[in-house]
Amino acid sequence: MDKNFIKPIPSVTEAFRTLLRADFRVQWRQRRSLIMSIIVPVIFLISWKSLIPVIGAASVLSICMAVGLPAVGLMGYSLTIARDRERGIFQRLRAAPVPTWIIMSSRLIVQLSVIAIMALVTIAIAGWVDKISVSTLNIVLLLVASLIGGMSFLAIGQFIVAFIQGSEAVNSAARLIYFPIAIVGALGSIGLFGKTVENIVQWSPLGTTKVLLIAAMEPSTIFTQSVLVALAVTLGYGIVFAGIGIRYFKWTGKQ
């Protein structure tokens, strides 16, 4: 056999770059889902303008940003993964000489970019409509907090697609989980459903993310115990759900 016959392994860096470019293209062509994930926090922002004097600008902005994150992680990400799995896209990618971690990493980077865009648009509209002003430091910290919180919801999305195969079933499950998290989480966090619900929400992924986002608006509170605990819990959600979701994820719906 001619030695030139045998193909070498391609560069992982180049493969990753190529895959990222393709995944960003796909996301751009599906920008309706991006718009939908931005609309939710914007609707909350506009409708909650009157609550700013009651609960404060930081709380309003943090809750509005927090409700946008499950839209990306639970619905956007999990549904995309489920549909692509059904179409055999992952099987075709896995048949290529690329490590499987770059296939999922590329998807996650795209989703984190969506989260960053959603955060920036929400901050911009908060400034324009609700006159909530933020410094450059606030913006950077809000972005970081959004990404950390967003990763916990992406992890929950990964958990969903690990245990639910069909895209229709994933869609239904994601919506069933999203609405309690977002609506009950948002309203419950301000005590609208009583103290018990408020306490439960406080420890939910949305509640802990909200704490991080508020701290981003008030940087002097970042290293307080409550914020550090919220950070640990948020990261814990991400690690646990991602760990289980990755461990039990099936690349094809047929196995």
Added chain:
Amino acid sequence: MSDILEVSDLHIRYGDIVAVDGVSFSVKEGEIFGLLGPNGAGKTSTLSAIEGLLQPDSGKVEIVGFNIFTHPLHARANLGVQLQSTSFQQDLHIEEILDLYAGLYGVPLNIPEADALLESMHLLDHKNKRASQLSGGQQQRLSLAVATLHNPPLLLLDEPTTGLDPQSRRQLWERMEHMRDSGRSIVLTTHSMEEAGAVCDRVAIIDHGKIIATGNPQALIETYKTDKDVIAASRRGQVTLEDVFIGLTGKEVRA
């Protein structure tokens, strides 16, 4: 001629169901090898194991000397695959799909080269179309274009002519023969005995997870033409490869 593909004592179970039961075969350099079998015989499971997409319970698969399970990237770099079902991101244009897989396989593909490849597959006029806009035959040809992009020593084609009109099918056969004549090897699964007889240098008939016959199509006919089950299956007195297949696997329709 050396072995491009070596499959040794492959065993695959899905729970209590034995899908592949000790399958062994090898494919030489410059050979078209057909895997024939009724539905549920174990063809796709065998192919999935060769592609490294399915971990067998035991057995070995080596592609140009690389074990697909211990050296998956090396093995896959030397493998081109055409899966049975459509498996590309539907929102990408044809040329973007080529760009993606060229990057994943480490093939520096410029625009003239990409155009030449599309031209050879009669897809140049459609290069700005999205994958979702292609007909079944066009998607098959795109799938084949991607499979052969990096000029691999071994090509796996899972029912490649399904859905193709006679002209396209005949063109694909000619393309396969051209690849074979240039030293490439092809493993294809097919339900078409006509196809197996027309292009395969050797075929293996697989049923209930076991290979029950292997050989050149004409040699198989010669070997089994006096078998009573084969004679019973024959029509109009002349034994064909299809008669051998039905004689060995039975007339029962498989789900």
